[in-house]
Amino acid sequence: MRLDFSFIGTAFLSLIQAIPNTLYITVVSVAVGFLIGTAVALIRTYRVPVLHPIAAGYVMFIRGTPMLMHLLLIYFGLPLLIDGAADALGFGFSSANIPLIGFAYISFSITAGAYMSEVVRAGITAVNRGQIEAAYSIGMTTVQALRRIVMPQALAVSLPNLSNNLIGMLHGSTLAFTVSVVEINAQAQIVAATNWKFLEAYIAAAILFWGMTVLIERGTGLLERRINNYNRGGVA
Template identity: 75%
Template sequence: MTLDPSFIWTAFVQILPAIPTTLYITIVSMFFGLLIGTAVVLIRIYKVPVLHPLAAGYVTLIRGTPMLTHLLLIYFGLPMLIDSLAESFGWSFRSVSIPMIGFAYISFSITAGAYMSEVVRSGIIAVDRGQLEAAHSVGMTTFQALRRIVLPQAFAASLPNLSNGVIGMLHGSTLAFTVSVVDINAQAQIVASSNWKFFEAYLAAAVIFWGLTVLVERLTALIEKRINLYNRGGVT
């Protein structure tokens, strides 16, 4: 077997249309994962009755099992649940109406939620508790203090870890191929299957993933620079 450099470029061009799918999975999963993670960490920090042990169990369970397992459980289990409920309540909606990428969105959001809860928790811990007490002293409620003071600083402090989470989800999105979602890696396999030049096709996919990863790193650096300017009072 010999390397075909010309096919690397051919594969690269043919894989490009799959980039939006990978980005959709990454962005949607991280957005909802961050929302879930923030809710979970606040429940755990403030020890909300009933919900606190459920939140702790959720984090332990998700972090203790593989991402692929979550996807397969959602893919095979959710249709059973939906169809059972639909039959019981006479709904017209059935699981076949769910697009394949929808299972990836749901599964990866649940996975990201557990990991993001720990990221946000580390950010909240990094914020001086005295700021929350000061907010209470001027009449703010806990919710107002969290929204206006604590969470913005927590997210700023967590930015490097959030960036790592985005990159991890970007790479983890390749698992969506197991439920017939055509992402970058899946497209590379499709392209290579016509002539068995898998090495060249996956090399092209690797270059695309590397480029996207560098883009995330650069965007993170720009955001961090902006935050540091605000912290120093350089932006009004």
């Protein structure tokens, strides 16, 4: 068997059309997951009654089970809940109205939320407690102290790990093909199925993922340097 370099180029051009779905899944799951993770981190940091054990259980379960398992649980379990509620309440909406990529959005957002909550929580605890007490001493509320003092510093500290989570979700988006969402990995299989040149197709997919990963690393590196310059009082 010989490697067909020309087909790698052909496959690469075909895979480009699957980039939007991969980026949609990555961006949506990371954005929603960050909101979920921030809320969970604050609940666990301040030990909010009732919600604290629920948040801790959520993080423990999600981090203790595979990402593919979350997707399959949502894909097979959510329609039962939606259709059951629709029948009970007389709604016309059903799980059939949800696009397949919607299940990936929901599942991966839940997954990202658990992992990002630990990153954000570590960033919050890294902020010197004395700064929070100083904020209280000048009359700031907890919300104001979080918004003006804690969260900006916590996000700066957490940026490298948030970048790792973003890259992890980009690579994890390949699991969406199990629920028939055509992203880069699925497109590679479709292209290769025409002539069984799977190795060439996967090489093209690997190059594409590597390129996007490098862009993320360069972008977050630039952002981190700007934040560090700002924190040191330099020109951002």
